[in-house]
Amino acid sequence: MRRDGGGPRRWQVSAVRVLALFGLLSMGLPVLWVISDLILGALVGALGGDADGRSVGVLAWVLAVVLFLPLAWLAFRTNLEGVALGRRAVRGWAESRGWSTGAVPELFEDRWESPPFATTRSQVLNLISRTDGRGTVFSMTYVIDDVPRHVVTTTRPFDGPPVRLVPRTLLRAAVDAVGAQEISTEWADFNSRWSILSADPRHALAMVHPRVMERLMTVDDPTLEVLFEAGDVVVHRPGRIALSRVSPMAQLVVDLAELVPVYVLDDNPPLPGGATRRQLRQMYRLRPEGWRP
Template sequence: MGLVGRAALQSVGGWTEADSTTLLIGTVAFVVVLAVVLTVVREVPRRRRARAERAWAAERGWQLRGDQALARRMLGVFGLGGRCTVSHLLAGSYAGRPAATFEYVEAGVSASVQVHVVAVALPVPLPGLRLSPQALTDDLAGALGGQDIAFESADFNAAWRVRAGDAKYAHDVVHPRLMERLLAGDAQGLSIWVTGTDVLCWVPGKVDLADVDRRLAVLTAFVDAIPRFVWLDHGYDPGPDTAADVPVPERALPARTPDRAVVSSLARATDRDWGQLIGTGLGVVVMTALAVVLAVMGLSQPAVWCAVVAAVLAAGAVGRLLIARNLRQQARARGL
């Protein structure tokens, strides 16, 4: 007997309570299997990433740290506030200074951002200073204030946007030798911020350990270039002034990328969970098909139950897509 005939037989009374139990068990088994598959899809990349981080840290004598003190200290650095987390935190020393690399996520009511941060500690707190690629508007809520600051180098003004509460302080720190260093190719695409006792650089997205050393070199050059009189003004004597001796890389560096290529939307700064997306899609398709089959068989209650499950899964997916679109629009408005 074919499937059509069997379905017709069941629709006129051939369906038993045992069949309903079997259907329920099958549905539960499907959900369990789907949950296991999604767990594996998530867990395998996570474990692989953790192994890579441990190996990277061991090579440099760095340590894996899981505390959230840094997250509390950085809360609101993007002006979104609300909630922030620091993950994949590796800390150690670079060129004799405490340094760290981590993933930072800050979420507000209607926007969030995920960035890879590399930071170098300063001996004393310095006033806030933000340098961003000129393609970025950097007008996030809670910015340090003040207008964009112009410098005597047209090339630097075309490449970088500088904001600070004190224009004189910005000019003292960003002197011609540092401008020349920041025009080198290894500084392309970075946003460099002085905040409290740290100077950090960030780019949107997950941690990329392959770029940490390059970014640390840029930050170390930045700190080395701060003139002695700036340090003295803030209660610290670094010794002989070596700001003018900051080396500019002589190796061939890529040409400066077009401004628009540097712009990053929140779509790039936010991870897409492909495992969850695929699993949700499969769940909607399977539960919808099951609801149709049950309806044809005349089993209205199980059919309604499957249809409700499919509708909930679909509504959740659509909701996430709408939220993501809203975040991307706000990111573009903010210059991310």
């Protein structure tokens, strides 16, 4: 497990799956050998001959490969969420609390470029949403290179550079490759608990003003991180969607969205269609001269 609370690494997940599959194969070979012996014995016996051990072994391995390859494909295509694990529970929870299950997962896949979302292998599962007078909130399991995170997000009409807030206990030793730097505030207690990371200190301090800091100091989850990217306000934590955490995370994300200063909204108009910078780069990546939002 990773010490920063981000869950197992991709190679660890793959290694466990490979070992499990080979264990299954090794246990199944004796059974396949017996089945192969019966099949060949019946076929050769019908023709008046006798099956030798080599033929039985070849057939056993053929059957093993035929069964093993689909299992291997399924193991690497299925993420940690499982094919249907928790789906019924999430749907029942959502319907009993006024949430909807009709949102489109593709809206959020490859949406953000800040860590830990900077990947080309993402999948959104168990996506639910709620709309009321304070806006629309989405909750989902966001699978990043086979590692799931519980993400809750809402959107405000502006486009700003990324600002990350990471609990100091989870802070990575290295600065992000995109050039983000750690920013301190005048509140020592806040600095001892949260680390602000951004390539734009002025914008970061505009977003993380005293009222935002006061709200973040009330968070009771030591693994929860916050991201402001483009117009999205995102809170996320390791693991699959936790139904007991949906409501407090939704409350937090809406509170943070309402605390975005009006002048920040006015000075940073949203991108066309409400898209993110990463999504627009993907849309225009085939243009010969390139494009930069």
